[in-house]
Amino acid sequence: NGEEETNKTMEQLENEFVDLATKEGIAMETINKMLGQLYIPPYRYDTLPDHLKHSNSAKKENVGRPSIGVTKKVSITLPEDIWSKIKSDIKDKDLKSMSAYFRELALTHFKEEA
Structure with a gap:
């Protein structure tokens, strides 16, 4: 994810x-x-030198996108034709990732159950 390059x-x-x-x-x-x-x-923040305390970014503790839940890494084995249908469905729904597809699928399923 570019972290090694950034650290270097x-x-x-x-x-x-x-x-x-x-x-x-x-x-x-x-x-x-x-x-x-x-x-x-x-x-x-209180340990910063005075000349840096004016910066609003120095006060921020939460950086980045807010969490929407708990991350679990999952590996799924499916036939190639199913993966093709999933990829096509992702494009049709204009989703950005496989994660977004499965998140939407799970949320829709469990909302219908409730």
Whole structure:
């Protein structure tokens, strides 16, 4: 999901920062303090330096889409002709993923039962 690439990029940026700061004569203790400020989680907002507290994004704890339920990984074996019909149905219903298809199928089924 690109996380490895992001981590590598972040590591490269951190290394470049340390190299530059060292060349500028900044003490390692100060460099470590500065790096520590980069990794402050949102729930530790009060530990941010004053010049960063103005940022609304620093206050956010919930990032991303809200959860709609519990994720369970499932593997289903079906004949190829059924998978073809499912793929066609996904296109017809303009759904974005296999997950969306099965979610809609399950929710519809259990609403009808209730």
